[in-house]
Amino acid sequence: MDEILYGVLAEGVGRYLDGVDRLAAAAPEAAGAELRRLSAAWRALLGLHRPAGTRHRCSGCAGRAAICTVWRVASAYFLRRIRA
Ligand SMILES: [Zn+2]
DSSP: OHHHHHHHHHHHHHHHHHHHHHHHHHSOHHHHHHHHHHHHHHHHHHHHTOEETTTTEETTTTSOOSSOHHHHHHIIIIISOOOO
16 A cells, blocks of 8 residues: 555655646746755655565655654645645
């Protein structure tokens, strides 16, 4: 179950970050650079918190649930569109 949920979240968050990268390409130079920096930082952070191993636990949170707080925040802001 967690594997399926992770796949759905990863696909949705990836699509959102791809959209940010497209916006970056169309933005003025300084804004585009900052958008690319934010997108890259989120991709790196999410990569460190990818579920791994036979039990599919977060690889960054030492044995906690597959969908950790990092993924929960990303899904809340990027998929459910909580406003900052
Ligand atoms: Zn984690």
